[in-house]
Amino acid sequence: MKYDFDQICDRKNTNCVKWDLAEKIFGRQEVIPMWIADMDFPVAQPIVEALKQRVEHPFYGYTHPGQKPVEAVVERMWGKYGWKIDPEWVVFTPGVIPALNSAVRSLTHPGDQIILQPPVYHPFFPIVTGSGCQIVNNTLKLSNDEYNMDFDDLESKFTVHRGLPGSGNRIKAVILCNPHNPVGRLWTLQELEKLGEIIIRNGAIVISDEIHCELLFKGRKHTPFAAISKEFEQNCIVCMAPSKTFSLAGLEISNIIIPNPKLREAFNNARSGIMPGPNLFGYIALEAAYRQGDEWLEQVLEYLQGNLDYLLDYFRQKIRRIRVIEPQGTYLVWLDFRALGLGDQALKSFLTEKAGIGLDEGTRFGEGGNGFMRMNIACPLPLLKEALNRLETAVNDF
Numbered sequence: 281m282k283y284d285f286d287q288i289c290d291r292k293n294t295n296c297v298k299w300d301l302a303e304k305i306f307g308r309q310e311v312i313p314m315w316i317a318d319m320d321f322p323v324a325q326p327i328v329e330a331l332k333q334r335v336e337h338p339f340y341g342y343t344h345p346g347q348k349p350v351e352a353v354v355e356r357m358w359g360k361y362g363w364k365i366d367p368e369w370v371v372f373t374p375g376v377i378p379a380l381n382s383a384v385r386s387l388t389h390p391g392d393q394i395i396l397q398p399p400v401y402h403p404f405f406p407i408v409t410g411s412g413c414q415i416v417n418n419t420l421k422l423s424n425d426e427y428n429m430d431f432d433d434l435e436s437k438f439t440v441h442r443g444l445p446g447s448g449n450r451i452k453a454v455i456l457c458n459p460h461n462p463v464g465r466l467w468t469l470q471e472l473e474k475l476g477e478i479i480i481r482n483g484a485i486v487i488s489d490e491i492h493c494e495l496l497f498k499g500r501k502h503t504p505f506a507a508i509s510k511e512f513e514q515n516c517i518v519c520m521a522p523s524k525t526f527s528l529a530g531l532e533i534s535n536i537i538i539p540n541p542k543l544r545e546a547f548n549n550a551r552s553g554i555m556p557g558p559n560l561f562g563y564i565a566l567e568a569a570y571r572q573g574d575e576w577l578e579q580v581l582e583y584l585q586g587n588l589d590y591l592l593d594y595f596r597q598k599i600r601r602i603r604v605i606e607p608q609g610t611y612l613v614w615l616d617f618r619a620l621g622l623g624d625q626a627l628k629s630f631l632t633e634k635a636g637i638g639l640d641e642g643t644r645f646g647e648g649g650n651g652f653m654r655m656n657i658a659c660p661l662p663l664l665k666e667a668l669n670r671l672e673t674a675v676n677d678f
């Protein structure tokens with residue numbers, strides 16, 4: 281089936297966060313919402329059909345996942361990455377954020393420390409502090425329009441914190457984001473190996489948020505952290521989901537893969553009685569997505585590539601003052617507005633009031649986010665064109 285992603289669909293009045301809350305968030309009705317990470321494309325038809333079929337059976341009581349969604353995850357890991365996982369390793373949760381919360385709580389006691397790599401997905405910060413832990417920043421380095429991990433700084437964080445009187449080694453984990461939101465980096469095998477070696481040598485665990493792992497631009501390849509070696513597999517918690525890939529966030533299902541039985545047990549204890557399982561429609565959608573969604577996904581990825589190419593060309597030709605960090609994965613583009621010399625509040629007002637576009641503020645992503653904005657380009661090309669046009673006019677008038 282050929283999908284038409286050029287069609288601008290009306291998502292207003294559907295309790296859609298991206299569109300229905302845009303006025304509240306940006307203070308202006310006419311803003312084009314290009315913020316929260318979901319797609320303005322209707323989902324794959326096989327998912328719709330599978331949900332319809334289940335809705336027709338009017339019993340929606342307590343539900344367990346059964347074997348089918350587990351098998352779908354096992355097959356997907358093998359098919360996509362050649363990563364052979366045991367069905368027992370798969371834990372379903374209603375989202376990656378609650379899973380990250382449980383992961384942190386299962387690995388730490390209040391007062392412990394967790395490493396984050398800002399600028400990074402902003403809910404990571406309250407996940408750490410809300411668990412009574414401290415954030416240790418291992419800030420990414422930007423050079424030649426590309427972000428890299430700072431391994432010297434990472435090593436030093438362990439040394440410094442180990443050296444604190446009475447503290448022992450209080451760094452219990454790093455939350456890795458791969459592909460990285462918002463900077464769009466897809467970490468290479470070598471980078472992941474280096475990170476893993478440092479973290480594991482220091483007795484910590486890698487919590488690897490790989491929710492964007494199937495959203496890759498041409499020629500890019502994702503490596504699940506745990507698939508690198510048996511040692512890595514035993515020292516990590518991998519968070520994946522069909523929600524970003526297939527635009528199913530409202531159905532609230534994620535597949536968390538925890539090969540180490542002790543870590544899995546601790547994770548399950550931390551969530552027990554607090555976090556429910558996903559709802560029954562989540563399981564149906566996950567299975568349909570992983571088993572029958574690839575025709576749609578191929579077309580979406582091609583479309584996103586087209587949007588990215590259009591955007592890169594547009595900035596190169598017409599909005600030269602704004603630097604674009606070209607993403608390797610995700611559909612999020614990290615834009616450097618520092619050349620305009622605006623403070624963060626003034627930049628926000630400039631974009632909403634002068635340009636009429638709603639982007640995510642860089643400051644929310646922590647250290648290194650000042651002067652930046654994140655733009656979601658998973659929308660019909662005509663809408664993206666309109667947004668870039670507005671931005672060009674505003675920047676030229678500035």
Ligand SMILES: Cc1ncc(COP(=O)(O)O)c(C=O)c1O
Nearest residue numbers: 317375376377378401461489491
């Ligand atoms: C890196 C990352 N992790 C987690 C999430 C949210 O996950 P969930 O909606 O499953 O809680 C997002 C959503 O944008 C994300 O970008």
